[in-house]
Amino acid sequence: xxxxxxxxxxxxxxxxxxxxxxxxxxxxxxxxxxxxxxxxxxxxxxxxxxxxxxxxxxxxxxxxxxxxxxxxxxxxxxxxxxxxxxxxxxxxxxxxxxxxx
Numbered sequence: 820x821x822x823x824x825x826x827x828x829x830x831x832x833x834x835x836x837x838x839x840x841x842x843x844x845x846x847x848x849x850x851x852x853x854x855x856x857x858x859x860x861x862x863x864x865x866x867x868x869x870x871x872x873x874x875x876x877x878x879x880x881x882x883x884x885x886x887x888x889x890x891x892x893x894x895x896x897x898x899x900x901x902x903x904x905x906x907x908x909x910x911x912x913x914x915x916x917x918x919x920x
Contacts, residue, residue, distance in 0.1 A: 825855045827879045831914045838910040839903070846885065846895060846903040879914075883907075 832850035839848040872880035885900065
């Protein structure tokens, strides 16, 4: 069964991927690496963050993890994480503006 936020997450993912590429972030975001609710190990036994957000009236709910090891020879540096956070914020603003007009 598909979680209620999977479609919204897919739409937001496209915004983040485009913004990430536009900003040329050293931390690359690829939607193919998402593990959506209801797939693989992400089965969401109660209680879940998504259920909490749904009860609160949220239209988009997700958690976001950035790996800090195993992806390259050295860990991400604070500046790289700030750049990615900036790109993430721009994508969220774009998503919100486009889906609420």
